[in-house]
Amino acid sequence: MIVEVGHFALVLALVTAIVQFGLPLIGARIGDDRLMETGEVTAVASFALIALAFTALTAAYVGSDFSVMNVFQNSHSAKPMLYKITGVWGNHEGSMLLWVLILAFFSALVALFGRDIPASLKANVLSVQALITVAFLLFILLTSNPFERLLPAPLEGQDLNPILQDVGLAVHPPLLYLGYVGFSVAFSFAVAALIDGRIDAAWARWVRPWTLVAWIFLTLGIAMGSYWAYYELGWGGWWFWDPVENASFMPWLSGTALLHSALVMEKRAALKIWTVLLAILTFSLSLLGTFLVRSGVLTSVHAFATDPSRGVFILAILTLFIGGSLALFAFRAQTLESGGLFAPISREGALVFNNLFLTTACATVLIGTLYPLVLEVLTGSKISVGAPFFDLTFGPLMIPLLLAVPFGPLLAWKRGDLLAAAQRLYFAVGTAMAAIILTLAFTEGMRILAALGFGLAVWLLAGAVTDLALRTGYPRVTARVALRRFTGLPRSAFGTALAHAGLGLTVLGVIATSAFQTELVTAMKPGDIREAGGYQIRFEGLAAREGPNYREEVGGFTLSRGGVAVTQMESAKRFYPARQMPTTEAGIHTHWLSQTYIALGETTNGATVVRLWYKPLITLIWIGAVVMALGGTLSLLDRRLRVGAPARARRRKSETGAVAA
Structure with missing residues (x-):
């Protein structure tokens, strides 16, 4: 029954979105406030209805309701609960429902938190959002219905694509x-x-x-x-x-x-x-x-759909x-x-x-x-x-x-002064030059491009620090004054500096990994030792294991440095019977900002093909992205980016003054 409720909620959401598209647009044209205000109510209603549909599909996955074709094709009763839930969007139909849910969520946010936006502009915004929602709800209902039934219901599902059974998919x-x-x-x-x-x-x-x-x-x-x-x-x-x-x-x-x-x-x-x-x-x-992923024109591990009719529909939406x-x-x-x-x-x-x-x-x-x-x-x-x-x-x-x-x-x-700006960046220039010289001095061979890349990354990092320092007046003022000014800087200043520094960290990780990683492809028998990045890797052998919905052969490795064991590592090759698909589970050990990476290949005559990598500073690639996002978040929290905040502050001040009088 919950499945039919979800399907009906999608149909109602389509009707609501059509109303949200038409009435506010007409209201904005004729200046009717009541018609324009319908956009706010219908935006929230559309989100609630699509959320109900998404909840219904999730319930079908959690309950392993294989009478629903989407659940049958992408789930299995033995699959861990986490992957039953993430399997909701690990397929074409479910991912499109998530896409529309987020679209309706943003429309509802505009309706609820756009109080300071002029009425006609807000009505038109919600109307355009509704038109996008209508197009994709039609796409789901006509070509990608996630609630389609199977009669009779199969006893077991076909399981989710094994490479999608991972926490990252969540x-x-x-x-x-x-x-x-x-x-x-x-x-x-x-x-x-x-x-x-x-x-x-x-x-x-x-x-x-x-x-x-x-x-x-x-x-x-x-x-x-x-x-x-x-x-x-x-x-x-x-x-x-x-x-x-x-x-x-x-x-x-x-x-x-x-x-x-x-x-x-x-x-x-x-x-x-x-x-x-x-x-x-x-x-x-x-x-x-969206078109590339779902049209069938591409073959990729990321691609969901291969039905050309869906591609034609999305192409019409693009047009x-x-x-x-x-x-x-x-x-x-x-x-x-x-x-x-x-x-x-x-x-x-x-x-x-x-x-x-x-x-x-x-x-x-x-x-x-x-x-x-x-x-x-x-x-x-x-x-x-x-x-x-x-x-x-x-x-x-x-x-x-x-x-x-x-x-x-x-x-x-x-109007700016480029020379004056360059002079204020003397610290960044000096730091970047030092990075280039040190790279050339402490690496084998003349890795000029790598050294220049390190210099560029350090230039970005030092430039971000210089920006904050100059905003505080340092070194023209005392350290105490500079610190007081530093704590009083707007959050957007910290956000800009962090975003630029995060870019520098990512560049540093990309250059270090590209220029200095080591890779070794070798056949190993139990007891064999290989070296990568200054670490000794001993192959301990293979062992068979059973998972909830897969079988795997696990290779054990001992990672040592200077004869002292650092850690035990595992890499595996899995096989999922329901899908008849193998996957490779890499073994990764992180030491500071670098990683040792091990992947298993085929086993022949007692020897297993093993791929070994040592990847220096590779984690900076993703740490830099997180720092960039943190910088964006700080900028978002800046008072000046809260629409209408100054107006509300003035209004509160005037009200306080009136009460005091």
């Missing part, structure tokens, strides 16, 4: 979708502004918190997905330029540009048209990622929203004011420089991702665009951008 998709779908709010604000034909600095102030929330979650989602692929797939790499990885990376690049562009618009009322376009393009790239919004932009852009002027050497100029390189890098990734698909459609030829292309195109675009990052916060608005 975290990665929800984080990624919160990022993907969060950009829908910026998109809706952009379309709503185009409908009204009016955009100003206040618009940027309303958009920036929502964009920041989406950017934070997308940063964490990409990092979690990278780490999941690193330890779960047994390939030993942290990024593969997989087309579906690229599909999540492109909105991140565009969203980062949008954050900086919105800052210019908020502070200086400049880059108005460009910021609106970026808001449209960022969510368009999120929709493109509606991307084509429609760009057409509206082309029609309205000429009526919008372009904004204030500024000198090329200024903080605005630095942020434009940032936008130029981020969007160009995004376009490069887009071309490398779509070119093989377009070529196959036009000529029938199949080619693969892999890491060499992206390394040669994306990498050089990032170098000037990273070099410019510390300059931005030190330049004045409207």
